[in-house]
Amino acid sequence: MATIDSVLQENRVFPPPADAVARATISGMAAYEALCKEAETDYSGFWGRLAREHLVWKKPFTQTLDESGAPFYKWFADGALNVSWNCLDRNLENGNADKVALIFEADDGKVSKVTFRELHALVCKFANGLKSRGVKKGDRVLIYMPMSVEGVAAMQACARIGATHSVVFGGFSAKSVQERVVDAGATAIITADEQCRGGKNIGLKVVVDEAFSLGGCEAVHSVIVYQRTGNAINMAAGRDVWLHDLIKDQAATCEPEWVEAEHPLFLLYTSGSTGKPKGVQHSSAGYLLHAILTNKWTFDLKGDDTFWCTADIGWVTGHTYIAYGPLACGVTQIVFEGVPTYPDTGRFWRMIQDHKVSVFYTAPTAIRSLIKASENAPATHPRNYKLDSLRILGSVGEPINPEAWMWYHDNVGGGRCPIMDTFWQTETGGHVITPLPGVTPLVPGSCTLPFPGIQAAIVDETGNDVEWGKGGFLVIKRPWPSMIRTIWGDPERFQKSYFPTDLGGKLYLAGDGAVRDAKTGYFTIMGRIDDVLNVSGHRMGTMEIESALVSCTELVAEAAVVGRPDDLTGEAICAFVVLKRARPTGDEAKKIVKQLQDWVAKEIGPIAKPKDIRFGDNLPKTRSGKIMRRLLRALAKGEEITQDVSTLENPAILDQLKQSV
Ligand code: WT7
Numbered sequence: 001m002a003t004i005d006s007v008l009q010e011n012r013v014f015p016p017p018a019d020a021v022a023r024a025t026i027s028g029m030a031a032y033e034a035l036c037k038e039a040e041t042d043y044s045g046f047w048g049r050l051a052r053e054h055l056v057w058k059k060p061f062t063q064t065l066d067e068s069g070a071p072f073y074k075w076f077a078d079g080a081l082n083v084s085w086n087c088l089d090r091n092l093e094n095g096n097a098d099k100v101a102l103i104f105e106a107d108d109g110k111v112s113k114v115t116f117r118e119l120h121a122l123v124c125k126f127a128n129g130l131k132s133r134g135v136k137k138g139d140r141v142l143i144y145m146p147m148s149v150e151g152v153a154a155m156q157a158c159a160r161i162g163a164t165h166s167v168v169f170g171g172f173s174a175k176s177v178q179e180r181v182v183d184a185g186a187t188a189i190i191t192a193d194e195q196c197r198g199g200k201n202i203g204l205k206v207v208v209d210e211a212f213s214l215g216g217c218e219a220v221h222s223v224i225v226y227q228r229t230g231n232a233i234n235m236a237a238g239r240d241v242w243l244h245d246l247i248k249d250q251a252a253t254c255e256p257e258w259v260e261a262e263h264p265l266f267l268l269y270t271s272g273s274t275g276k277p278k279g280v281q282h283s284s285a286g287y288l289l290h291a292i293l294t295n296k297w298t299f300d301l302k303g304d305d306t307f308w309c310t311a312d313i314g315w316v317t318g319h320t321y322i323a324y325g326p327l328a329c330g331v332t333q334i335v336f337e338g339v340p341t342y343p344d345t346g347r348f349w350r351m352i353q354d355h356k357v358s359v360f361y362t363a364p365t366a367i368r369s370l371i372k373a374s375e376n377a378p379a380t381h382p383r384n385y386k387l388d389s390l391r392i393l394g395s396v397g398e399p400i401n402p403e404a405w406m407w408y409h410d411n412v413g414g415g416r417c418p419i420m421d422t423f424w425q426t427e428t429g430g431h432v433i434t435p436l437p438g439v440t441p442l443v444p445g446s447c448t449l450p451f452p453g454i455q456a457a458i459v460d461e462t463g464n465d466v467e468w469g470k471g472g473f474l475v476i477k478r479p480w481p482s483m484i485r486t487i488w489g490d491p492e493r494f495q496k497s498y499f500p501t502d503l504g505g506k507l508y509l510a511g512d513g514a515v516r517d518a519k520t521g522y523f524t525i526m527g528r529i530d531d532v533l534n535v536s537g538h539r540m541g542t543m544e545i546e547s548a549l550v551s552c553t554e555l556v557a558e559a560a561v562v563g564r565p566d567d568l569t570g571e572a573i574c575a576f577v578v579l580k581r582a583r584p585t586g587d588e589a590k591k592i593v594k595q596l597q598d599w600v601a602k603e604i605g606p607i608a609k610p611k612d613i614r615f616g617d618n619l620p621k622t623r624s625g626k627i628m629r630r631l632l633r634a635l636a637k638g639e640e641i642t643q644d645v646s647t648l649e650n651p652a653i654l655d656q657l658k659q660s661v
Helices: 002-008 018-023 029-041 043-054 083-093 116-132 149-161 174-184 205-213 243-247 285-297 316-328 347-355 364-376 402-412 491-498 542-550 586-603 629-637 653-658
Strands: 100-105 111-115 140-144 164-167 188-192 194-197 200-203 222-226 240-242 266-270 278-282 306-309 332-336 359-362 392-396 419-422 456-459 472-476 508-516 523-528 532-535 538-541 556-566 570-579 612-615
Touching (some): 029 043, 083 116, 083 149, 083 285, 100 116, 100 149, 100 347, 111 116, 116 243, 149 164, 164 174, 174 205, 174 266, 174 278, 174 586, 188 205, 200 205, 205 222, 222 243, 240 243, 266 316, 306 347, 316 332, 332 347, 364 402, 392 402, 402 419, 491 508, 523 532, 532 556, 542 556, 542 570, 542 586, 570 586, 570 629, 586 612, 612 653, 629 653
Parallel strands (some): 140 164, 164 266, 222 240, 570 612
Antiparallel strands (some): 266 278, 472 508, 532 538, 556 570
């Protein structure tokens, strides 16, 4: 693998900068090693200590870890707290009331600021409004919102009353919304009239209306609509209510619902290796603990920082590093509505300059596209902006290639700022393998070492450790507080996917291949080992896209989807399709490609559109009828087929499938 080779040859090492060592909460390798040692010696004591130090409990817990139902672990189970109290009220009590919590920058550049006191009041009114509609502890609330103060407040309001939220990214389709409403059994939806991105208004409420028309959403009694643009939308009498009407007469205080530590704070749907997305269920206390610790240790967030995580609240990154962690740490952060390319590709750099951002967290795909953009439009190169407020950079979502790492380091970080290449997943709740700014010598392309208390390892197919330098499956050997609790409604799938019996049933299987450097033990992630793709840091199941394609029954007889490496998006989606009609060519083929891309966008969302669609009279299959995906991956990459294809039922179709439309 190209990435692996380049990392193994990577001999640039960047020791932690002296100022980072001086100011970091975890300072120096010895401090890191002491924490790891503490966790190793007394695992539950380690997490118990941190949970007492970093969370405020209504009722203290007496048992730290309950392993009796493994792998359904329970953390701090007899303790009670409220997540919203820990994020907001705590800041009113400790002197942060008038500090800015959120700096909101709209798509059009308009800036507004909200203090912790104001956010607290908004959340309380919102929570009271939800209660007035009958939403209560344990109910599921689907949130389909733009990046906004109100989006963050919606999540916090649910947490305040003990309702379990399920945020759906604003780019997902009506069908995706409907499926998630049904699977989660949601009884209320919080949405907006429209969202503004890149100078365009995009309907959200209209998508929710369409989700209703698909059926199965009868249990939803309330749709709460935040008015973002004011353009005309439909409001169903009795069911739909404007947010501003709902909250206008509500009290600005709301006694939180004290929930047990394990109470489900949220569900977040993510792709797996079957066609059906899984509702990853997270806890309240354990999740929040790791959100706080990683914000404090990986990003070294302190009172005077201005933090900016560019993720959307529709992804887990926007949960842990926008909606919960930074608030609980009492830090000022940016919430950005727009896109990095509007009004020009200098948007990120201008915003860092204007708001004096000190810690910046983004995705490799954004970096790669901005490298390209700044070559085409030199005026938007980061060198044209004053970025000296920055002190720490972060990367997440996919491997960052060493070239992109160096560019980020030199041009954005001015050669001064360490880059935290944070490896984690929707299921892990927060960082699990990551450098720490005042500790870890950095090697471009490596996420380095486990976060203290996380027992990451690499094993073979029977669950035995492999030696450093050899690749294998990435696992975590012990439970940790912010781990996934179950898949909503499907505990069996949870156990099978994450604690497979092949590996002994006790190891958490991440689903990624990885290797540790033979000398340093540093981890490098080699990509997914299952049928999950990573396109621009977005996780997508090949089966999901295949199901979407074959559901176009008018046109499609059969489809197989694979990933192929892409310079910009990491992986690109390549679909091999057998049509019900004769194999098209020329303009006709182009037309059908467009038709199928639009179909997938409508079924799942624009992010799932295949970049490359090829047509064949059949797919390469073994005599037993199994699709040979390995061959398809080679074809997608444009590789010569050197494998023996004599067992193929139909070798001639390989020539057809070589050709892109
Ligand atoms: C998958 C998880 C974690 C929040 C965003 C994505 C890949 C994530 C890295 C990294 C290499 C990474 C893995 C993982 N991934 N971060 N720093 N280096 N790969 O969350 O949608 O649940 O996807 O993203 O393949 O399994 P997600």
